[in-house]
Amino acid sequence: MTPVEIGLWVTGGMLVLVVLGMRVAFAAALAGVxxxxxxxxxxxxxxxxxxxxxxxxxxxxxxxVPHGKVASQALSLIPTFILIGYLAYYAGLTRALFEAAKxxxxxxxxxxxxxxxxxxxxxxxxxxxxxxxxxxxxxxxxPEMLAVGYDKRFAAGVVAAAGTLASLIPPSAxxxxxxIIVEQDVGKLLLAGFxxxxxxxxxxxxLIVILALTIKGFGPPVTGFTWxxxxxxxxxxxxxxxxxxxxxxxxxxxxxxxxxxTPTEGGAIGAFIVFLMAVxxxxxxxxxxDALLETAKLSVMIFSIIWGVLIYVRFLGFADLPSxxxxxxxxxxxxxxxxxxxxxxxxxxxxxxxxxxGMLLLTLPVVYPAVMALNGGEFVSADDSAFGxxxxxxxxxxxxxxxxxxxxxxxxxxxxxxxxxxxxxRDDVSVQDVFRGVMPFFLADGVTIALLVAFPWIVLWLPSLxx
Amino acid sequence: xxxxxSLWGKRRAFTEHVHKLAELVEExxxxxxTMNISYGGLSKNTENLDGISIGxxxxxxxxxxxxADKNRAITVLELPFLGVRNLDEEVAVSHAVxxxxxxxxxxxxxxxxxxxxxxxPQYNLVGTGEPRDxxxxxxxxxxxxxxxxxxxxxxxxGVPTSVTSSEAYQAMESGVVDTVAFAQHAHLSFxxxxxxxxxxxxxxxxxxxxxxxxxxxxxxxxxxxxxxxxDSSVPEAIDYYLENYGELLQRWDEVLEEKGxxxxxxxxxxxAAFREATASISDTWVEEMTAQGIPGQELLxxxxxxxxxxxxxx
Amino acid sequence: MAGSSTVLSDxxxxxxxxxxxxxLERFFALIAxxxxxxxxxxxxxxxxxxxxxxxxxxxxxxxxxxxxxxxxILGVSYxxxxxxxxxxxxxxxxxxxxVLWAVEFITTIGILILIxxxxxxxxxxxxxxxxxxxxxxxxxxxxxxxLPLWPAKLVVPVAFxxxxxxxxxxxxxxxxxxxxxxxxxxxxxxxxxVAEQAAAEAEHIQGRD
Ligand code: NA
Ligand code: NA
Numbered sequence: 001m002t003p004v005e006i007g008l009w010v011t012g013g014m015l016v017l018v019v020l021g022m023r024v025a026f027a028a029a030l031a032g033v034x035x036x037x038x039x040x041x042x043x044x045x046x047x048x049x050x051x052x053x054x055x056x057x058x059x060x061x062x063x064x065v066p067h068g069k070v071a072s073q074a075l076s077l078i079p080t081f082i083l084i085g086y087l088a089y090y091a092g093l094t095r096a097l098f099e100a101a102k103x104x105x106x107x108x109x110x111x112x113x114x115x116x117x118x119x120x121x122x123x124x125x126x127x128x129x130x131x132x133x134x135x136x137x138x139x140x141x142x143p144e145m146l147a148v149g150y151d152k153r154f155a156a157g158v159v160a161a162a163g164t165l166a167s168l169i170p171p172s173a174x175x176x177x178x179x180i181i182v183e184q185d186v187g188k189l190l191l192a193g194f195x196x197x198x199x200x201x202x203x204x205x206x207l208i209v210i211l212a213l214t215i216k217g218f219g220p221p222v223t224g225f226t227w228x229x230x231x232x233x234x235x236x237x238x239x240x241x242x243x244x245x246x247x248x249x250x251x252x253x254x255x256x257x258x259x260x261x262t263p264t265e266g267g268a269i270g271a272f273i274v275f276l277m278a279v280x281x282x283x284x285x286x287x288x289x290d291a292l293l294e295t296a297k298l299s300v301m302i303f304s305i306i307w308g309v310l311i312y313v314r315f316l317g318f319a320d321l322p323s324x325x326x327x328x329x330x331x332x333x334x335x336x337x338x339x340x341x342x343x344x345x346x347x348x349x350x351x352x353x354x355x356x357x358g359m360l361l362l363t364l365p366v367v368y369p370a371v372m373a374l375n376g377g378e379f380v381s382a383d384d385s386a387f388g389x390x391x392x393x394x395x396x397x398x399x400x401x402x403x404x405x406x407x408x409x410x411x412x413x414x415x416x417x418x419x420x421x422x423x424x425x426r427d428d429v430s431v432q433d434v435f436r437g438v439m440p441f442f443l444a445d446g447v448t449i450a451l452l453v454a455f456p457w458i459v460l461w462l463p464s465l466x467x
Numbered sequence: 468x469x470x471x472x473s474l475w476g477k478r479r480a481f482t483e484h485v486h487k488l489a490e491l492v493e494e495x496x497x498x499x500x501t502m503n504i505s506y507g508g509l510s511k512n513t514e515n516l517d518g519i520s521i522g523x524x525x526x527x528x529x530x531x532x533x534x535a536d537k538n539r540a541i542t543v544l545e546l547p548f549l550g551v552r553n554l555d556e557e558v559a560v561s562h563a564v565x566x567x568x569x570x571x572x573x574x575x576x577x578x579x580x581x582x583x584x585x586x587x588p589q590y591n592l593v594g595t596g597e598p599r600d601x602x603x604x605x606x607x608x609x610x611x612x613x614x615x616x617x618x619x620x621x622x623x624x625g626v627p628t629s630v631t632s633s634e635a636y637q638a639m640e641s642g643v644v645d646t647v648a649f650a651q652h653a654h655l656s657f658x659x660x661x662x663x664x665x666x667x668x669x670x671x672x673x674x675x676x677x678x679x680x681x682x683x684x685x686x687x688x689x690x691x692x693x694x695x696x697x698d699s700s701v702p703e704a705i706d707y708y709l710e711n712y713g714e715l716l717q718r719w720d721e722v723l724e725e726k727g728x729x730x731x732x733x734x735x736x737x738x739a740a741f742r743e744a745t746a747s748i749s750d751t752w753v754e755e756m757t758a759q760g761i762p763g764q765e766l767l768x769x770x771x772x773x774x775x776x777x778x779x780x781x
Numbered sequence: 782m783a784g785s786s787t788v789l790s791d792x793x794x795x796x797x798x799x800x801x802x803x804x805l806e807r808f809f810a811l812i813a814x815x816x817x818x819x820x821x822x823x824x825x826x827x828x829x830x831x832x833x834x835x836x837x838x839x840x841x842x843x844x845x846x847x848x849x850x851x852x853x854i855l856g857v858s859y860x861x862x863x864x865x866x867x868x869x870x871x872x873x874x875x876x877x878x879x880v881l882w883a884v885e886f887i888t889t890i891g892i893l894i895l896i897x898x899x900x901x902x903x904x905x906x907x908x909x910x911x912x913x914x915x916x917x918x919x920x921x922x923x924x925x926x927x928l929p930l931w932p933a934k935l936v937v938p939v940a941f942x943x944x945x946x947x948x949x950x951x952x953x954x955x956x957x958x959x960x961x962x963x964x965x966x967x968x969x970x971x972x973x974x975v976a977e978q979a980a981a982e983a984e985h986i987q988g989r990d
Binding site (some may be wrong): 068076294304414 | 807810811813814817818820822823824825827832842845847848849851853855856857859860861865866867868869870871872873874884891894895898901902906934935937
């Protein structure tokens with residue numbers, strides 16, 4: 001059997017385990033270990049005496065991955081951004097934000113759901129992790145929506161979908177990770193995420209309003225707030241704005257001259273300020289302990305998938321599957337745009353079974369060079385390129401597209417991390433409920449992605465001002 | 468026989484000799500002995516020696532400075548101001564050190580055998596703002612430099628700052644570092660040259676040493692013909708590498724001109740003062756190695772005598 | 782999430798061991814959380830030092846890389862105990878009683894096999910970086926300031942060893958549930974519908990008091 005065939009068999013086996021309900025991280029890792037044993041034994045022509053050798057080498061190779069891959073500065077952003085989310089929650093900042101959004105916009109049809117999207121988009125300017133954002137707003141927004149008679153499935157779906165905004169609107173852990181994998185300018189990528197993020201938020205709210213107008217008893221507008229009450233809701237939400245300004249000021253020094261630090265450090269500084277606010281607002285050890293435990297839990301969930309998937313990816317490396325794929329893509333005789341669309345569709349399928357970061361780590365080393373090659377190479381000028389943009393802009397555009405796809409995968413069944421997290425926070429909501437409720441947003445995301453593909457300037461306008 | 472070879476990053480001047488070696492070996496054995504070169508698929512770059520030790524792959528490249536404790540003996544080649552002037556000399560001293568029994572013994576603990584080096588030119592600085600051409604300018608300078616090089620800059624008041632090579636560009640742009648020390652190909656591939664206002668052409672403080680090793684068991688189980696093909700291809704592969712890197716260096720001046728980067732020349736007096744200030748680094752190194760039972764002085768002398776011989780024979 | 786766990790307890794030895802181990806797991810998770818907090822403090826110290834005193838934290842990246850395994854892996858068993866690791870429950874969500882416990886039993890054995898293999902593999906990884914005869918027992922070090930790597934590498938087999946014990950308890954729990962045909966067994970995480978059922982029953986009982 002050729003290594004590529006072994007690769008396909010093992011992948012099939014992994015899918016069976018996943019369907020049987022084995023925890024995804026461990027199903028991937030187990031498939032990876034078994035695959036490695038198979039590959040090494042095959043190398044010795046399956047001689048019985050060599051099995052022990054193959055097993056040893058496979059296990060030791062897999063045993064490097066958890067420490068080796070997790071000990072990474074790039075991935076250190078994930079716990080930091082999760083921590084920000086929980087600290088802001090315990091500081092009452094997220095609730096204040098939601099309250100303000102509610103008083104100002106909840107009078108529209110589907111008002112509370114629209115408020116949730118706005119509050120989440122605002123919080124996204126502080127938070128860089130979708131799952132943490134979904135977890136925090138599940139606690140705040142869902143009870144309020146249920147109280148005025150929303151369907152619990154839809155209430156949960158709104159939160160799961162809106163959480164994904166945190167990864168487009170800067171700061172964003174996943175955009176930084178993309179930038180590091182493909183070695184592009186982090187600052188420009190973060191900037192590029194802003195308009196698509198806000199754009200996504202508006203597509204979500206439009207969808208909600210349309211649904212509210214067409215479905216009877218969907219979710220009533222919440223009215224009756226006086227202007228006085230509205231303005232009273234603003235001061236408690238101001239600290240979030242302050243944190244946003246501090247992070248932006250930190251990364252793009254407003255006084256001219258050198259910035260004070262990298263976006264990575266900006267995130268940590270933001271977390272620290274939120275921590276100080278939380279302490280000021282009365283957070284003490286019991287609350288801090290809860291925040292730390294929640295941070296640990298969510299971090300471990302995400303990192304288990306990361307190292308589990310990477311053991312499987314290590315096996316794929318030995319099976320030489322990525323280069324087989326790359327050769328295949330570049331040998332295709334279709335138009336570059338068609339191939340790009342197929343790649344995005346492939347992400348949608350792959351994302352059904354994988355978490356966003358695991359998926360990027362798995363695919364980008366193969367797919368990114370292929371896409372750059374499709375456009376005409378790293379140093380191509382806009383005029384000579386297939387997509388009408390130079391190499392740098394293509395890297396930014398593709399980055400935003402991929403991250404949007406990856407975020408889309410956070411809400412698609414069967415493995416949609418945001419949906420699991422929302423169901424985990426709310427005991428009265430099952431995972432199936434969230435998946436049902438989030439379905440309308442597939443349409444919204446489809447529209448957003450199609451527009452970003454068709455009109456790249458939505459993505460590229462802001463970063464092109466910066467260069 | 469098919470060997471798996473673990474490299475990292477993407478194909479670049481720094482890895483061309485491995486591709487050439489694979490090509491030559493396959494040719495000489497009529498396709499009997501092939502090499503499957505992987506960039507990052509088989510291992511993380513700092514764990515290539517682990518992979519060799521496990522036997523997961525047969526050949527790999529790594530850099531001494533990534534993990535000094537794994538390969539103490541060859542860190543002699545990363546000491547500042549060894550006086551290596553060009554890539555030919557770098558090859559000569561590297562291979563002389565690789566042949567030393569202390570090195571072979573330490574590598575054998577990882578089940579590894581040195582095959583060849585990946586010679587790199589001296590790590591010179593690129594920087595933003597006013598050129599720093601005097602030692603006094605290094606005071607308080609935040610510089611991205613690792614290992615022995617970082618130590619050298621610290622000795623003259625510099626502030627070595629940790630950023631990974633892939634974040635170097637971002638670190639320069641955001642002012643986290645003022646300067647970055649890299650070889651030319653890395654200034655190109657990590658984009659630091661695009662941020663630069665100037666480049667030091669003759670600071671030549673030292674470089675990083677990155678050998679290519681093979682797994683001992685795999686090497687010994689080659690047929691005589693295959694082993695002969697492998698060994699005999701090393702000099703050719705190195706020659707190819709030098710030729711290719713030479714072309715890159717020739718292009719370098721054009722790149723500087725194109726990007727408007729100023730070439731900074733540092734005066735002999737300043738260089739002498741820098742060398743003086745960092746002299747104790749080798750002494751400390753020798754002391755530490757001797758304490759751990761590694762013949763540090765002998766290795767350092769070997770570097771110097773090899774340099775003399777190489778120059779005498781030219 | 783949700784502080785309330787879906788693991789029930791009873792007065793059996795198994796449940797006693799479950800709760801004992803849970804205390805250790807919680808402690809490990811708290812350490813992980815504290816180091817996540819430490820990551821943030823590290824960044825603040827580094828930024829302040831650099832901008833305020835031109836004195837960046839030496840080996841900032843090295844320290845981050847040392848912290849990360851503690852944050853990312855030490856709590857693995859804590860999450861497993863509450864059934865928090867992500868999975869697809871479209872199939873198991875439909876199963877009930879003995880069939881469900883049989884499937885859980887088998888997949889958990891699969892995980893145990895994996896984790897035992899990884900205890901071995903990650904211990905070997907640690908062992909290659911550890912040498913008692915060397916300064917700081919180090920045979921592998923970080924790039925910038927040469928921190929020994931072995932402590933961070935040791936975190937992994939330790940976390941996985943605790944995870945193995947947890948898995949053995951869960952296999953025991955599923956096995957017992959299978960044999961006894963339990964509806965709501967103790968010491969194993971219950972899928973949502975079963976947990977709801979248990980909660981409903983508890984309410985029912987309370988109502989009768
Ligand atoms: Na964000
Ligand atoms: Na999904």
